[in-house]
Each structure stands twice: as structure tokens, then as C-alpha cells.
Amino acid sequence: MSELTVAQRAAGAEIAIDRAPYFPRRKKMITGRSIAVLVFLSICALFFAVPLYVVVVTSFKTMAQIREGAIFAPPSMWTLEAWDYAWNQACSGINCNGLKVGFWNSVAILFPSLVLSIALSMVTGYALALWNVRWAGPFLFLLFICAFVPFQIIMFPLISMTSTLKVYGSIWGVALVHSVLSMPVLTLIFRNYYKDVPQEILSAAIMDSGSFWRIFFEIIVPMSGNILIVILILQITSVWNDYLIGVTFGGFNAQPMTVNLANLITISTGTVAYNQNMAAALLTAIPPLVIYFLVGKLFVQGITAGAIKG
Amino acid sequence: MALRWSRLSPQLALTPALAVTAVAFVGAIGWTIYLSFTRSRRLPEYTIDWSEWGRQYSRLFRDDAWMISLRNLITLGLGSALAIVFGFVLAAMIDKEKRGESLFRTVFLYPLAVSLIVTGAAWRWMFNPDMGIENFLHQIGLTGLNFSWLAHADTAMYGIILASVWQSSGFYMALMLAGLKSINSEIWSAAKLDGVPLWRLYIEIVIPMMKFTFITCAILLSLGVIKAYDVIVAMTNGGPGQSTYVPAYFTIQALSSSGNLGYASAAAVMMLVITAVVFLPLVLLTAWQQRRRAEAVK
Numbered sequence: 001m002s003e004l005t006v007a008q009r010a011a012g013a014e015i016a017i018d019r020a021p022y023f024p025r026r027k028k029m030i031t032g033r034s035i036a037v038l039v040f041l042s043i044c045a046l047f048f049a050v051p052l053y054v055v056v057v058t059s060f061k062t063m064a065q066i067r068e069g070a071i072f073a074p075p076s077m078w079t080l081e082a083w084d085y086a087w088n089q090a091c092s093g094i095n096c097n098g099l100k101v102g103f104w105n106s107v108a109i110l111f112p113s114l115v116l117s118i119a120l121s122m123v124t125g126y127a128l129a130l131w132n133v134r135w136a137g138p139f140l141f142l143l144f145i146c147a148f149v150p151f152q153i154i155m156f157p158l159i160s161m162t163s164t165l166k167v168y169g170s171i172w173g174v175a176l177v178h179s180v181l182s183m184p185v186l187t188l189i190f191r192n193y194y195k196d197v198p199q200e201i202l203s204a205a206i207m208d209s210g211s212f213w214r215i216f217f218e219i220i221v222p223m224s225g226n227i228l229i230v231i232l233i234l235q236i237t238s239v240w241n242d243y244l245i246g247v248t249f250g251g252f253n254a255q256p257m258t259v260n261l262a263n264l265i266t267i268s269t270g271t272v273a274y275n276q277n278m279a280a281a282l283l284t285a286i287p288p289l290v291i292y293f294l295v296g297k298l299f300v301q302g303i304t305a306g307a308i309k310g
Numbered sequence: 311m312a313l314r315w316s317r318l319s320p321q322l323a324l325t326p327a328l329a330v331t332a333v334a335f336v337g338a339i340g341w342t343i344y345l346s347f348t349r350s351r352r353l354p355e356y357t358i359d360w361s362e363w364g365r366q367y368s369r370l371f372r373d374d375a376w377m378i379s380l381r382n383l384i385t386l387g388l389g390s391a392l393a394i395v396f397g398f399v400l401a402a403m404i405d406k407e408k409r410g411e412s413l414f415r416t417v418f419l420y421p422l423a424v425s426l427i428v429t430g431a432a433w434r435w436m437f438n439p440d441m442g443i444e445n446f447l448h449q450i451g452l453t454g455l456n457f458s459w460l461a462h463a464d465t466a467m468y469g470i471i472l473a474s475v476w477q478s479s480g481f482y483m484a485l486m487l488a489g490l491k492s493i494n495s496e497i498w499s500a501a502k503l504d505g506v507p508l509w510r511l512y513i514e515i516v517i518p519m520m521k522f523t524f525i526t527c528a529i530l531l532s533l534g535v536i537k538a539y540d541v542i543v544a545m546t547n548g549g550p551g552q553s554t555y556v557p558a559y560f561t562i563q564a565l566s567s568s569g570n571l572g573y574a575s576a577a578a579v580m581m582l583v584i585t586a587v588v589f590l591p592l593v594l595l596t597a598w599q600q601r602r603r604a605e606a607v608k
Binding site for chain 2: 034037040041045047048049051052054066067069070071120121123124126127131132133139143145146148149150151152153154157158160161180183184187211212213237240241242244258261262265266274278280281284285289291292293296299300303304
């Protein structure tokens with residue numbers, strides 16, 4: 001089965017294929033065209049960087065300076081007041097305990113979702129890739145379709161099911177829904193990785209009277225380091241950045257940070273404190289940004305492999 | 311080759327995934343489709359009045375907000391397609407001009423790492439009519455320019471498009487870059503030898519060679535546009551009025567604010583239909599690609 005080929009051809013090339021080596025040649029003088037291209041690229045880079053710059057400087061300004069209206073000006077007086085307020089006192093709905101509530105909720109949601117979703121899809125991917133299951137083909141195709149299904153069509157049934165299971169509005173409910181919704185994509189990624197496991201290793205494992213679970217724990221898990229780290233990064237960022245699942249299943253007590261942030265910025269009553277909003281936005285963005293700047297390459301691999309997630 | 315050792319364990323191991331798929335996906339979709347034929351309001355009702363089973367759908371297509379949503383979906387799709395074009399241009403330039411490749415890639419891709427709520431918050435602030443970029447433009451003397459797009463019903467969608475393009479161009483650049491790198495490096499030197507100008511090489515050789523990458527990007531983009539919800543919430547919350555409603559937003563609004571389950575289900579089914587229409591070419595394309603590869607082997 002290779003329904004994934006289109007998305008993965010694009011993604012896989014990134015990982016596997018490098019340009020054929022060129023022959024060494026004399027270092028050329030920089031040409032006019034190169035300069036033009038570099039100038040154009042720099043202007044584009046500016047377009048991408050400006051929002052981050054604006055958010056950062058705004059978060060350090062006082063409201064008095066913001067009202068003067070020079071959005072690009074650096075803070076005349078750097079202050080952490082807005083950050084402190086956003087973290088400790090900002091309101092989300094009727095609760096005014098700051099974003100720290102949402103931060104810890106997000107952390108609490110993150111760990112069970114990671115464990116559940118990775119365990120489930122890793123075993124499923126392994127069984128589908130390497131064991132002879134008769135209905136593996138149709139099942140993979142079904143998973144492929146499930147990966148594209150819009151959330152809205154399963155939203156109400158999932159709400160009903162989580163209430164029946166008594167997990168609606170709790171950290172566990174949100175984590176469970178994350179695991180369910182990411183299962184198809186993650187399974188397909190794992191399955192595509194395991195189907196290239198060299199034949200010899202498996203034949204040897206069978207000779208060694210390897211059972212399903214022994215082969216999994218002694219051979220498959222130890223060789224999954226690369227794919228695990230890519231999937232881990234993909235899952236951390238997508239769970240952390242999620243809004244829709246958090247707002248739908250979090251109820252009042254398990255809202256992740258993105259929901260707090262959305263409540264804060266869409267508030268329409270009273271005067272809006274833009275410095276606090278921007279500090280809150282940065283606080284929400286920092287964890288995934290740190291991951292991105294540390295291991296950007298793995299992040300891109302994960303994003304392109306999970307591209308079908310849309 | 312697949313192992314044939316034990317028959318039971320792998321099937322047992324697949325049970326949880328199978329159950330999840332059957333209940334949370336297949337079953338849930340069936341449930342929602344069923345609900346869309348009922349008169350369910352806040353709570354589900356399971357009797358279908360067969361004389362008017364399609365009433366939720368006929369109501370849907372008479373609803374102005376839904377028609378606005380569909381129109382906005384097309385606008386957003388066409389506008390966001392700029393991200394593919396932009397992504398290709400960036401990828402082609404980075405690919406030819408090796409200097410600063412990793413720096414530019416890092417800068418173009420970082421918006422993808424942050425939540426769309428954060429993206430929306432940042433752009434909402436820059437579009438602020440009193441203190442945002444418009445104010446800056448007016449201060450430097452460009453008083454004729456208008457940048458408070460989100461405040462006006464007729465331009466609000468363009469604001470959302472700009473933020474979406476900003477957020478996703480890097481992603482398409484990464485896909486395009488991968489596509490460009492898989493092109494045989496000899497065509498560049500061959501073109502140089504023949505004195506073919508670079509732009510002709512791109513239009514006549516490179517882009518046709520990358521048609522699969524382009525189609526993939528287009529399908530991913532369409533699926534992303536159908537799912538667009540977070541960015542709308544963060545930037546406009548559907549407003550001003552209902553001018554930035556999209557189907558994803560409309561459906562959730564019908565369920566959570568209006569508490570109209572049957573109606574929301576009908577809208578969700580329409581979303582599924584739209585997804586299927588976009589998705590079908592992907593399946594066909596893959597099948598065609600496989601056949602072509604099989605023929606090439608022969």
C-alpha cells in the first residue's frame with residue numbers, strides 16, 4: 001500500500017536525497033543576479049520576521065507608550081510588568097489567575113497524550129507493516145481516509161462518548177481525544193518506517209523464536225530512535241499548539257494555554273492591554289519556538305511527514 | 311514479505327486501533343450523518359420525519375451565513391494559493407543561491423512552529439486601526455493607505471489570507487525545496503551549455519517536472535483551508551458581522567452558540583462532502599502514479 005507516496009515523495013526527498021556532488025571549481029565573484037536574489041530573500045525574511053519583532057517589543061512596552069502609536073519603535077523603558085501580569089493575573093473567562101493555569105494544564109495534557117498516542121500507533125504500525133494480517137490493506141486505506149476527516153463531523157459524537165466515559169472536561173479527556181485523532185497519521189508514519197526494516201533482521205528474529213511482543217521490544221523499539229524523535233517533536237508541537245480540541249473537551253477546568261490566550265485576546269469589554277496580550281502570546285509560543293530553534297531540522301521532517309494532517 | 315509466525319498476537323495488538331477507528335471515526339461519522347436528518351436541537355433526537363428528512367439541508371442553503379461561509383472558503387482557498395507560489399519562488403531562489411540557505415530556511419519556517427492562535431494574536435494587533443501598522447503608515451505620511459483590514463467587512467478576509475500566507479509559505483517552501491533537490495542536477499549544466507535562459511528552464515522544464523509536488527501542495531492547501539478555524543477565532547471571531555464565517559467556524563458556532571445539533575450536523579456533513587471532493591483527486595493521482603511506476607518497471 002502506498003497511498004502516501006505523493007505526500008511522502010515530497011517529504012522523503014528532503015531526508016534522503018542530496019544533490020549529487022559537484023566538481024570543485026574556482027570560487028566565483030558574486031554576480032549581479034546573486035545580489036538581486038539575496039536582496040529579495042532578505043526583504044522576504046523581513047516580512048516573516050516583522051510580526052515576531054512587533055510582538056516582542058510590544059510585550060516589553062508600557063501601555064502609555066503603546067497608545068502613542070509607534071508600533072515599530074523599541075520600548076522607551078523596558079518593563080516586565082506585562083509579562084508578570086499575563087502569567088499571574090490575566091483573565092480567561094471568569095478566572096483571573098493568569099496564563100500559568102493554562103500552562104500547567106497544557107503540560108498535564110501533553111504527557112498522557114504523548115504516551116497514549118505513540119504507544120498505540122507504534123504497535124499498530126509495527127503489526128501492520130511486518131505481520132501478515134489479512135485485512136491490513138483495507139485497514140490502512142481506512143486510516144488514510146480517517147487522517148483527512150474534518151474534526152466537526154465527529155465532534156458531537158466524541159463529546160457524547162467522553163461524557164459517557166466521565167472524562168469530558170478533564171485533562172484525561174483532552175489527552176484521550178488527542179490520542180484518538182492523531183492515531184491515523186502517526187500509525188501511517190510508523191508503518192511506512194517499519195516496512196523498510198531489513199529482511200535479514202526479521203528472519204533472524206523468527207529463527208530466534210521471536211514472538212510478536214519480543215520482536216517488538218527487543219528489535220523494533222531499539223531501532224526506532226530516529227522516527228521516535230521526529231514523531232515526538234511533531235506531537236509535542238501539535239498538542240501544544242492545538243486550540244480546537246482543548247476548547248471543545250477542556251470544559252472549565254482543563255483548558256490548555258491556547259484557550260486562555262484566545263479568551264484573552266478576543267475579550268471585547270474594557271480597555272485592551274496589548275502589551276499583556278503580546279506577552280501572553282509569546283509565553284504560549286516559547287515552548288514550540290525553543291524546540292524549533294534547537295532541532296529545526298527534525299521539526300521540519302516531522303511536519304512534512306505528518307503533512308497529510310493538513 | 312510479512313512474517314507468518316503467530317496469527318493471534320498481531321491481531322490482538324491491532325484491536326485497540328481497530329476499535330478506535332470503528333467507534334471514534336466510522337461510528338461517529340455515521341452518527342453525525344444520522345443526526346443531520348433529525349430535528350435535534352440542543353439534545354439529540356433520534357426520530358426521523360421521513361416526509362422532510364432534508365429540512366436541515368434546505369435550511370442550510372437558505373441561510374445567508376452559510377452562503378457567506380462557502381464564498382469565504384473559496385476566497386480563502388484562492389488567496390492562500392499565493393502561499394504555494396510564494397513558497398516556490400522562495401525555494402527556487404534558496405536552491406540556486408546557496409548563500410545563507412540555512413538562515414533563510416529558519417526564518418521562513420518559524421511561523422509554522424507556533425499556534426495559529428498566536429499568529430492570529432500577532433496579526434490582530436498589527437491590523438489594529440488606532441495603534442497598529444495603519445497608524446505607522448499615516449505617521450510617515452502615507453495617509454492614503456488603509457491597513458485596518460479586519461475592521462471592515464469587505465477587507466477582513468484579506469487580513470486572514472495575509473496571516474495564513476505568512477504562516478504557511480515556509481511549509482510549501484520546504485516541500486518545494488525537497489522537490490527541487492530531487493531533480494537531476496545535470497539539467498542545470500545542460501541548460502547552461504545550451505544557453506537556455508534560467509526563467510525558461512523553470513517554466514518549461516522544472517515546473518512540469520515538479521507537477522506532483524505542486525498537486526500535493528494544492529491538495530494539502532485545500533484540506534488546510536477547509537479546516538481553518540483557529541486563525542478565524544483569533545483574528546476576527548467571524549466578524550465584523552458574519553463577514554469572516556467559514557464552514558468550520560459556522561458548524562461549531564451552530565453547535566456551541568446556537569445549540570442546534572441537527573443543523574450543525576448537516577453543516578458538518580457538507581464539510582465532509584467538500585473534503586471528499588478535494589480528496590478524491592489525491593486518491594486518483596496516487597493510483598495513476600503507481601500505475602505509471604509499474605509500467606516503468608516493465
